[in-house]
Amino acid sequence: MTANEPNVPRVPMLGEEEARVIGKEIGVPSTMSGLNVFRIMSRHPTLAGVVAKQLAMLLYRGNMLDDRLRELIIMRIGWRTGAMYEWTQHWPVALRVGLTEDETLAVRDPEKATCLGAAERAVITATDDVLDNGSISEESWQACAEYLSTNEERLELVVAICNWNTFSILLKSLKIPLEDGIEAWPPDGVPSPAADQI
Numbered sequence: 001m002t003a004n005e006p007n008v009p010r011v012p013m014l015g016e017e018e019a020r021v022i023g024k025e026i027g028v029p030s031t032m033s034g035l036n037v038f039r040i041m042s043r044h045p046t047l048a049g050v051v052a053k054q055l056a057m058l059l060y061r062g063n064m065l066d067d068r069l070r071e072l073i074i075m076r077i078g079w080r081t082g083a084m085y086e087w088t089q090h091w092p093v094a095l096r097v098g099l100t101e102d103e104t105l106a107v108r109d110p111e112k113a114t115c116l117g118a119a120e121r122a123v124i125t126a127t128d129d130v131l132d133n134g135s136i137s138e139e140s141w142q143a144c145a146e147y148l149s150t151n152e153e154r155l156e157l158v159v160a161i162c163n164w165n166t167f168s169i170l171l172k173s174l175k176i177p178l179e180d181g182i183e184a185w186p187p188d189g190v191p192s193p194a195a196d197q198i
Helices: 016-026 036-041 045-060 067-081 084-096 101-108 118-133 138-145 151-173
Strands: none
Touching: 016 036, 016 045, 036 045, 045 151, 067 084, 067 101, 067 118, 067 151, 084 101, 084 151, 101 118, 118 138, 118 151, 138 151
């Protein structure tokens, strides 16, 4: 197989142990360093360290944005962009931070969802604004501002949308495969209409 074939990463993965050693040297959290994405990113240790530091901050090292809202942003981006790895990896994270399966699945079609509150709808709409137009509209900004009372939360909203949109591009462009034994598109295996063949 070559890197031009489906399901083959465009940059070869390091062995898991080698990636973990590099990850420890450059400050990649141990929860991330063995993942396939960092087994590839660690071929450029400086870049991997920068990416990991931003992810760690947004996920659990000083983040201000509500975890549930962040995960809805990530899941919406994963669904809209067809980023299988992003959706699949963050499905259990979304449930761990308190989203229900119904709330998480609602990002597939939020307009029809009855389980989302106004804050959840506001951040999903802001996410769609960025995906569709490259910027959050004034109307969406004001809707989010009703629930995100601090400047720090509002800044993280924008950075989270940008970060995981960038990450979806990275994952798809590098053809990052799922870890062995992980089923794609949980909980039901239904892929995004935007999904590639990887």
